[in-house]
Amino acid sequence: MINTARLISFSTQGRDEMHDITAEARTFVADSGLVQGQLTVFVPGATASVTTIEMEPGLMQDLPRLLEALIPMKKAWQHNQTWGDDNGGSHLRASLIGPSLTIPVMDGGLTLGTWQQIIVIDHDVRPRKRQVVLQALGSSGRH
Amino acid sequence: MINTARLISFSTQGRDEMHDITAEARTFVADSGLVQGQLTVFVPGATASVTTIEMEPGLMQDLPRLLEALIPMKKAWQHNQTWGDDNGGSHLRASLIGPSLTIPVMDGGLTLGTWQQIIVIDHDVRPRKRQVVLQALGSSGRH
């Protein structure tokens, strides 16, 4: 059985900055020896999320714009009023998109579409360092 | 290989009531003997969802308020008109957030952030008892 994890990290400016971690995910899967099974991607923290997208400049503007339309940062969120904070909207964006993703691995490769990248979105309002957990589970041969 | 599941249950009033199940998830992981691998959380039922959040009183008001803004319960949803029901909005909220979550386990611990709790949200409009499935998959030693 292949069962191993890796932490990757990067710096971010927040404000819905999107990080494409597909290359690091592929490297991890190759290093793990996983041939058949799955990769789980998880972001620790309550103001970031994980999903997939076609990572191109247009959508890198559109997704933050959509999130601001659906969940405005300036709204009088109770979180902000209670804690003197300004990232209530960051929390809500993260909860809606969610922190985890599981992608099957077949013949040693992630089953992503051609134009589908794995992204971590930092919804918080200040620069910080983010860690992401990659976890491989399965086997080194085909069953 | 560790491969085991547990059902937990609780009573809820619905209407986006949020249940923090982090403590039960930690207990389950410890009881399972899982050291390296993953925990999957899944809620059976079409009017509840699973995600993570910082479980504090402000966000416990903000998330239901956001959901009502995005998916109003009183809107003339076809589901309600067809079935004489009033929980069409509950169904839509549940489908948008989703019913499952997978969290890697390293060194016997969930890789959650410090302020990140696992929650089940009951979007339905009446009191009921909810069951949630916890499932541990991996191994009892580090690989």
Add this chain to the structure above:
Amino acid sequence: MINTARLISFSTQGRDEMHDITAEARTFVADSGLVQGQLTVFVPGATASVTTIEMEPGLMQDLPRLLEALIPMKKAWQHNQTWGDDNGGSHLRASLIGPSLTIPVMDGGLTLGTWQQIIVIDHDVRPRKRQVVLQALGSSGRH
């Protein structure tokens, strides 16, 4: 250990067409011999998503209507303006709902609720053939 995958495919007209793949998922789990563990469902591609819903005619109208209210297709998305495309809204819908789902399997059965079906939603704007990956991981006996 049970660790196997299957690709299923279907034709779709897009425009938020919802496909119930629950029966195929159950057949796959039975064929795989999985008794305890989990099923992961993943859709390759950046304009489709996976979630659960009560698959009835009312909600089959309500969910597309909700998505159009939240993420209008006609809005001037930068993706469309850059690529001369008209499916920017399709991409955003897919990223928000997400491409993966993990469902625990107990005693050989998916732990879905009675009225809860697994659906793949094709958010794209033209007919196409879709593939979905089903992946079973666990064991053939109870642990």
